[in-house]
Amino acid sequence: MSAGGIKPARPFPAAARDTLGNAQMRRNLRHATTTIREKRQRAVDELPNWEALRDEAAALKDHVMAHLSEYLLELEASVQARGGQVHWARTAQEARSIVAALAQRHGAQEVIKVKSISTDEIELNAGLAAHGIHAIETDLAELIVQLAEDQPSHILVPAIHRNRAEIRELFQRKLGAELLTDDPKALADAARTYLREKFLSTTVAVSGANFAVAETGTVCVVESEGNGRMCLTMPDVLISVMGIEKVLPTWQDLAVFLRVLPRSSTAERMNPYTSFWSGVTPGDGPQEFHLVLLDNGRTDVLADDVGRQTLRCIRCSACLNVCPVYERTGGHAYGSVYPGPIGAILTPQLLQLEDENANTLPWASSLCGACYDACPVKINIPEVLLYLRGQISDAQPPSVQAAAFKVAAWVMSEPHRFEGAIKLARTGQGPLVKHGAIHALPGLLAGWTASRDLPAFPRQTFREWWRQRPAAQEHGPDRPEDTSETAGNAWEPL
């Protein structure tokens, strides 16, 4: 099952080592992310006011964060006024218990689910299974992941790491489908046959929520397949689990996000299915509606001035699709239902920076900044990564590495010390240098030379050259002096 959760089982470098070695996954991911990257760019370029929309979306989210408790209370009142019930869950455990108790009250042995990352976050499927309730994923990709007893590796495209041949084999084995080809239509038909029966026979459904409007108590799910709409309309009981940051004040505000979300996530002008429900309507749709408001670490993120912007996230996954690290390692390396750049900042924060493995995630980035450029709500992910690195390092006990950086800062804060250190390194490198380059380094730096050469320190530093140049302040096009003595970088001149 697609259990999920947000606690990585291993540190990122160790988990990445395994996924990097999976050539099939690497090819699948490269193909998928390259395609969606180009499509997204085209979809975004169509809008002349894209930057203004991003600013507006970011400002709206910041406004909500500044008044979160007020809007949540308004949402609660609106939902109740329309016949829905609201439950507050401080932790993943509380949320699981609430959903399980509701399902049990209706004697459900099976529930159908709309794709929902917040229920993956709280490991709801496993929580329900502990009560003998089987959760059936109805999103095609989530279903693939569930049948394969795998983990999602992308926020929006959970089975992005799988190709059609793998899916055909899986459906044959798990659904007993007779599939002559791995044609997408044949695969979708096999899933439809299985899911239709579930839609018609199951009375309790669980969904997530993309947004909720405080003024009317309306909850919203945005999807591509229509399976979500089946879950939202056909069962008798609907239970929606929603992170508290998803609330918006008004319908007007929703309009901004329904413009930025599809273009950022699926590169579409508008997604095929957008469903709204407000409480219950007698004789139409589910007759019982429960909204579970999930904290699970969010108020701690909210309390942090720099980290707070993380809660603007609308789970569009644009940052994943442009991230060079994600493209190589895939989502599993992040060990959380939130992979990629947003996962690298969200996961450790939701765990209050107390999970050792999650705390390796802020370093799982080359800080190239592509995520920040792509983010429709302008989360400055590189800034938060750096901030978290500082917070985590500060809380760690003294280490060899920390001491080395302290010494380096001391050395570099005085030019004569810095110069002395270079001279020392220049002398010390002797045995390591072969043909002007270093091919193997010891200790902490061994990782560098596993795949790369390093140039040797040249004979002269810049400042040594500067001091000895004959007429430092003269300038003219044809200075006669010979520069050959100052050559000496490993990468020889052409």
Added chain:
Amino acid sequence: MKIDLFITCLNDAMFPRTGEATARLLERLGHEVRFNERQTCCGQMHFNSGYQHDALRLVRHFVDTFRDADVVVAPSGSCVGMVRDLYPRAAEWAHDDALLAEVQALTPRVFELSEFLVHHQGLEDVGAYYPHRVTYHQTCHAMRVLRVGDAPLRLLQRVRGLNLVALPAVDQCCGFGGTFSVKNPETSTAMLADKVQHVMSTNAEACTAGDNSCLMHIGGGLSRLQSGTRTVHLAEILASTEHEVFA
């Protein structure tokens, strides 16, 4: 114009020819070039590695060193990105308002070489001559933090004799990322592998960029593969003339 050079610690120690080239180029263009020997390092390595208290020491040192400069020019998008984008963060996070004010006063006068030439000086032809087939790698900090845009390309297009060939997937990170390459060496290598493959596909004699840190990484991969393609800093190409083949 009086220009203070900021020759970053990596350039000073490992790539002095880039510093020389920057000095000679700016002098050739008629500027008075100075090098304040008190300068050391911008502190990026510390800041990015999570040692922000230690970095603060270097931020203060930088501000002390260049406080009175008219204009500071550095042949590194990455280090200028640190100064312009992250010095204010460093001061804010340390709750040091006095430092923040000093940083805000100084940073608008700190430029990366290509943005200084093209955006600040309105110059594209610097009179360079470099008769080689060259491909250009867009470094992340120059592109996304400093927004230098096509400034380096416009400079390269005006270099006589130079055959500029486009690098596939030019906006992709090379995978260096400072200590990222040491902390996550396998992931960094996977990114480098693609970059090296793209560079080699251009059949260029040299790959250039405005940052020796990225070039050290790409060059390290090219060197390990005995590829026959080397890396050269943009400043060295721009400093080269018919009379003086610099790079």
